[in-house]
Amino acid sequence: MKRIVTIAGLGLIGASIAKALKPIAENYIIGYDIHSETLQYAKSHGIIHEAKADYTAAVLQADYLILAAPISESIRLLAALDEMQLSKKLIVTDVSSVKQSMITTANQLQNKAVSFVGGHPMAGSHKKGVQAAKAHLFENAIYVLTPTERSTEHDVHALKSLLLPTHSKFLILEADEHDEMTGVISHFPHLIASSLVHQAKHWEETHAYLPNLAAGGFRDITRIASSNPTLWQDIFYHNRKKMSLLLEEWITEMQHVKLLVEENNKQDMIAYLEAAKLYRDGLGTKEKGAIPSYYDLYVDIQDQTGALAHVTQLLANSNISINNIQILEIREGIMGALRLSFASEKLQKISEQTLNEAGYETMVEK
Ligand SMILES: NC(=O)C1=CN([C@@H]2O[C@H](COP(=O)(O)OP(=O)(O)OC[C@H]3O[C@@H](n4cnc5c(N)ncnc54)[C@H](O)[C@@H]3O)[C@@H](O)[C@H]2O)C=CC1
């Protein structure tokens, strides 16, 4: 029997789920999006079986509905189910980064045919839109499910079975617990990353050369500030209570840090940095985070013509593809470092061996 799955919102997340679910013979994927070009793209690239430009028509046939629009839009799409005459049971889930406002809307629904289980696949990208979608986006990532008053254990089980091809790891959480944790480890760091970029921009007025000094550290810590601003505004809005509490806590923490700097007590400062290092080092580095981290290899090279080409050629000869290359430090006459990023630990290891054999010094961050 066919399992009819409607996905409303075919952007990065919706289309990635569609790509993961479509190869399963039992699934029939209907796509709905407010942008006709997105629908056309999804249909013509085989991401969905069928495109529907009308939301009600897309929902009426479905056994499952995945709401993958921006959070505020997904809330509207969920509430609109009360206006529909559904002839069969509909298991509804969403992918929103904040859960409480979705769950509150779900618990107010009157339509008895609707069962709702909140969802949040905790993987993403700084890109947006259907063209950035990838079938393997959620592989090994945490996929949070939040059961509600409007769902049974059987519904949760059915939804997990549907989402199995995403190859993610399911985790059941309460909405409030989810919003607090993601507030701390995902949403709040975004705000801080953006504010650090603002600080640098401000100082560029005084030091025009400043952007050229933006080295690895600044780039690493602000990488997430390059994400989709509309998406993040929506996240901050829906998690505003937690964000406000975290900001207060942060301001207090910064006052403490200010004292540490001003008082210049060597021991206290080292203890503060040590405690942070200890905790940070203990976080699994190779566990897949929300934004996939690549397997990096640092290579020391002499600053001489052709050094970069030589390294890449050596790896190309071994059929190793490099996902990203960053030149960390190149100054005349001294050693420079390349950061090469690979898609897997295996490629990282082979590259290390290949380059070591050719006489290059390498380093893998532990
Ligand atoms: N981008 C990320 O890294 C992650 C995002 N999420 C969540 O996924 C959801 C979608 O985000 P993305 O896919 O990144 O955004 P996106 O901007 O790539 O895609 C959103 C899609 O929804 C469509 N859309 C907008 N309003 C609509 C409506 N009323 N009806 C139907 N379609 C509509 C847009 O045309 C677009 O195709 C958000 O709720 C976000 O919180 C969850 C995990 C990661």
Ligand SMILES: O=C(O)C(=O)Cc1ccc(O)cc1
């Ligand atoms: O790592 C991050 O914070 C990301 O930017 C990717 C992301 C964005 C939104 C989510 O709800 C989950 C993951």
